[in-house]
Amino acid sequence: MNLRSSPLLFMEGQDQETPPLPLPVPSPPTNPSFLFAQPHLPSPNSSLIFPNISHSQPLVLQDNLHDLVGLFSAPPPTPSGIPNIAHDNTNDQIMMPSLETAPLTISDNAVAPSPEEVAIKDKIRRAASSSSKNRKNTVPKVVFQTRSPDDILDDGYRWRKYGQKSVKNSKYPRSYYRCSHHTCNVKKQVQRLSKDTSIVVTTYEGIHNHPCEKLMETLSPLLEQIQFLTRPVLM
DNA sequence: CGACTTTGACCAGCGC
DNA sequence: GCGCTGGTCAAAGTCG
Numbered sequence: 518m519n520l521r522s523s524p525l526l527f528m529e530g531q532d533q534e535t536p537p538l539p540l541p542v543p544s545p546p547t548n549p550s551f552l553f554a555q556p557h558l559p560s561p562n563s564s565l566i567f568p569n570i571s572h573s574q575p576l577v578l579q580d581n582l583h584d585l586v587g588l589f590s591a592p593p594p595t596p597s598g599i600p601n602i603a604h605d606n607t608n609d610q611i612m613m614p615s616l617e618t619a620p621l622t623i624s625d626n627a628v629a630p631s632p633e634e635v636a637i638k639d640k641i642r643r644a645a646s647s648s649s650k651n652r653k654n655t656v657p658k659v660v661f662q663t664r665s666p667d668d669i670l671d672d673g674y675r676w677r678k679y680g681q682k683s684v685k686n687s688k689y690p691r692s693y694y695r696c697s698h699h700t701c702n703v704k705k706q707v708q709r710l711s712k713d714t715s716i717v718v719t720t721y722e723g724i725h726n727h728p729c730e731k732l733m734e735t736l737s738p739l740l741e742q743i744q745f746l747t748r749p750v751l752m
Numbered sequence: 753c754g755a756c757t758t759t760g761a762c763c764a765g766c767g768c
Numbered sequence: 769g770c771g772c773t774g775g776t777c778a779a780a781g782t783c784g
Contacts, residue, residue, distance in 0.1 A: 678756070678758080679776070679778095680775070681757090681758075681759075682774065682776095684774075685772085685773065685774090693775070697756090704775095
């Protein structure tokens with residue numbers, strides 16, 4: 518895992534004057550089930566956007582937990598023995614299990630959005646607007662801004678690139694990826710900002726219908742051990 | 753040989 | 769209707 522970012526969060530539709538919502542800071546992960554937590558979005562098409570990244574208190578993802586997108590994945594099937602826990606309904610919070618607990622701050626010197634940021638927000642706004650007219654088309658979208666030298670962030674899933682386009686007002690092309698899992702049609706778009714070339718904007722569209730492979734790889738020995746320790750003992 | 757990337761072509765939506 | 773733009777397709781190429 519090579520993400521080094523300090524995301525902020527605001528909900529789609531929020532205007533520039535409204536300060537972004539600080540991301541709720543979760544407790545340290547104490548239960549593997551947190552790894553399958555899902556974001557609690559106010560509406561099916563609302564989007565999470567991590568806007569200007571603050572340098573003041575960088576969040577660091579734990580190296581032994583690979584699942585960033587797993588936050589937005591469907592819970593695994595229960596027969597696997599992994600309990601299903603989604604978001605914290607009582608506190609209406611998004612659980613961010615893979616993040617260390619560093620308080621999130623809003624950047625004081627936030628700058629005007631770049632053309633790419635404006636385009637991305639416009640695109641999401643249009644998508645939300647059109648889908649509000651047609652409620653059947655409810656594909657959740659999540660937008661991350663991450664400060665990383667790598668275009669491709671290791672989010673634990675396998676992706677197949679199916680297109681690349683140069684985008685207006687951007688000197689960097691936008692890449693289009695689909696989840697390689699045969700039954701999963703989650704897509705993501707990756708684009709580097711020309712205003713700040715250290716920032717990569719990743720847009721996830723859809724929800725994985727399978728557990729994160731790398732995560733399961735990491736967890737399976739642990740789960741086997743738990744199952745062994747909690748097995749019924751014959752007297 | 754299978755999985756993946758590259759890249760030009762095609763198509764749909766939107767604004768004028 | 770036309771042109772622009774973004775998203776997807778699919779054939780060819782690459783890699784392990």
